[in-house]
Amino acid sequence: MEVSRLESPLRVLRSSMNKNVLVKVKEGISYTGQLIFADNTMNLVLINAEEVSDEDLKPIAKFGTILIRGSQILYIVIDYKK
Secondary structure, eight states, X not given: OOOOOOOOHHHHHHTTTTSEEEEEETTSOEXXXXXXXXXXXXXXXXXXXXXXXXXXXXXXXXXXXXXXXXXXXXXXXXXXXX
């Protein structure tokens, strides 16, 4: 039985640069976009960002480039496919 090595969340996030992500924030809003920056406090910058509905993940609003504060993030889906 092989035990997989756990990676730190920050390392996984940094290895996900230029990939599409889905980010859910504490306000209940979800955003999709291409991750171009993540710092030590998990502040994120997304390009081609869209706010999406929770039910069917259809776009509600398009924003272009956004900054999401790490303290407001509930979860992040890496390699998100629309």
